[in-house]
Amino acid sequence: MFAPARLVAGPGRFVTLVAVFVAVAACRSEPGPAPSGDTHPYVGMWVTADQHIRQELRADGRYDEARGQRASAYTGRYEVTGDHIEYWDDAGFTADGRFDGDVLHHGGYLFYREGSPAHRRAAGEPGATRRDG
Numbered sequence: 278m279f280a281p282a283r284l285v286a287g288p289g290r291f292v293t294l295v296a297v298f299v300a301v302a303a304c305r306s307e308p309g310p311a312p313s314g315d316t317h318p319y320v321g322m323w324v325t326a327d328q329h330i331r332q333e334l335r336a337d338g339r340y341d342e343a344r345g346q347r348a349s350a351y352t353g354r355y356e357v358t359g360d361h362i363e364y365w366d367d368a369g370f371t372a373d374g375r376f377d378g379d380v381l382h383h384g385g386y387l388f389y390r391e392g393s394p395a396h397r398r399a400a401g402e403p404g405a406t407r408r409d410g
Contacts, residue, residue, distance in 0.1 A: 322391040332381075338353045340364065
């Protein structure tokens with residue numbers, strides 16, 4: 278956006294200034310958040326079987342990952358295309374993963390949609406059978 282302005286530099290002399298306002302987000306190379314209402318089926322909390330790692334995929338295109346007692350150990354942006362997820366961490370590194378139903382394969386870990394049958398099976402909960410999803 279340009280906002281031209283004129284300043285008087287002395288009697289009869291004008292200086293024209295052009296102010297350029299650029300949003301910080303426009304300078305970044307990572308994608309922006311998903312447009313409002315443009316969500317995917319993977320929004321929510323994803324956890325390892327022991328719940329030591331907990332990753333929240335938010336509808337605004339941001340993620341927040343806690344590890345053990347360390348809240349917000351990793352935060353950043355993400356984008357989902359089909360069953361593939363790309364991460365751009367706020368610290369500067371990138372990662373990716375793949376969804377298989379209620380299981381997320383990411384960084385050598387298996388994450389489960391919190392509370393899903395797949396999560397209950399992985400956590401060894403009684404009554405969680407192979408046939409329930």
